[in-house]
Amino acid sequence: MKTEIETIRGETPGVTYELIVHRFAGSEDAAPHVYIQAALHADERPGVAALHYLIPMLQDAEAQGHVKGSITIVPHANPIGAAQHLFSNHLGRFSGATRVNFNRDFPVPEADGNRRLDDAGSASFAEKRLKSRLLELADPCPIVLDLHCDDEGLQYLYVPEDLWPEMAVLAACLDAEAALLWDQGSDRAFEEAVFEQMRAKAKASGGDLSGHCISTVELRGQLDVDPGRARKDAEGLFGFLQARGVVTGASTTAPELRQDFCGKPIRNVDMVDAPAGGTILFHVAPGDRVKVGQLLAEIIVSPGVEDGVAKVQATQAGLVLTRRARRFIRMGDNLMKIIGENAVVEGYQGALED
Ligand SMILES: [Zn+2]
Incomplete structure (x- = not known):
């Protein structure tokens, strides 16, 4: 695993944010590329805890030559939101600078697929630069997971209807209790922006979306952060990577959906x-x-x-x-x-x- 610390410029002199990016190279070009991020809503921590256990599992797999597809992991996807404290209270969902939800308004690609990445001359808020960068990291990957959580909730997934039921394997590996299948959007959440690009690329090569995966994974509630659940989530993610041929070895997680699973539009x-x-x-x-x-x-x-x-x-x-x-x-x-x-x-x- 290689780790890079990227810099996101702030709006004022002396302010910058660090984006930590871990990369596993993968030994086979043909194996699927994967991008996983957590804590885009900076007050949602179950995904960070799951990655705490998943990363060493992947390092072990890499040492044994089992990582076939390249994997990029951003465990703290929102250093801007992570730093927003007001009178001892953390505010991680909305930007204090623009009042925009950190998981909305992701940039629209230009005709050539470029995400309007920031350059030295552009004037915009740091969160725009961050969103562009996250999409740039995710865009080359047919498998993208965005780890979130709800207030209090079951473990459930948002899934584009076009990718269901193929993505049921993710729900099965994670032991998810529900999935919400969406078919339209208008507010440019990360998942929606990534899927739009996946669909555009697939259309250019015949429209086949098989093997693609994009999900906002809701890992229960904000207080559901503990070693047992985090380890189980990490094992579920690892099992899914095995099921998709990103990591070799038979998955030890359940291949079947739970009996009481509820997948609905x-x-x-x-x-x-x-x-x-x-x-x-x-x-x-x-x-x-x-x-x-x-x-x-x-x-x-x-x-x-x-x-x-x-x-x-x-x-x-x-x-x-x-x-x-x-x-x-x-x-x-x-x-x-x-x-x-x-x-x-x-x-x-x-x-x-x-
Ligand atoms: Zn969230």
């Missing part, structure tokens, strides 16, 4: 928003199956007062995928995501949330 996701602001009392948790009319949560608006609680009930049967981690909420903020049996909207234009 993203339009089946019911974004349950808070009807009132207040203190949340949840009555269900991620993983629960709910029925129509079931009480999901109460929001205490006026404590101890008759009618001082807003009740939230399920509008259709489904699986609780995520819920808000903090127990104070504003009216209109998202309370939970439920994967319903049926489509609840015709389609989402872009991401489910800001």
